[in-house]
Amino acid sequence: MLTPPGADGTVPGLLVEWRQSASGWQGRVAYAVPGPHGPVLVEAWLPAGSLEQR
Structure with a gap:
């Protein structure tokens, strides 16, 4: 999970x-x-504090 x-x-x-x-x-x-024509895949570098294992 991520924020x-x-x-x-x-x-x-x-x-x-x-x-x-x-x-x-x-x-x-x-x-x-969500995108205007369906889901859009995003790839990004995020700070470790915004990531959570589930």
């Missing part, structure tokens, strides 16, 4: 990889968001 920027609450996602940056650990995740 993407601009989202209300958490959404399911897939953790693809980790990296360490100057600001701390980040996870590259893939998740779907």
Whole structure:
């Protein structure tokens, strides 16, 4: 589960990889968001604090 920027609450996602940056650990995740013609797949680097295992 993750909390993407601009989202209300958490959404399911897939953790693809980790990296360490100057600001701390980040996870590259893939998740779907609603789009005008159906779900859209998003891939983004998010701070580790916004990720949660379930």
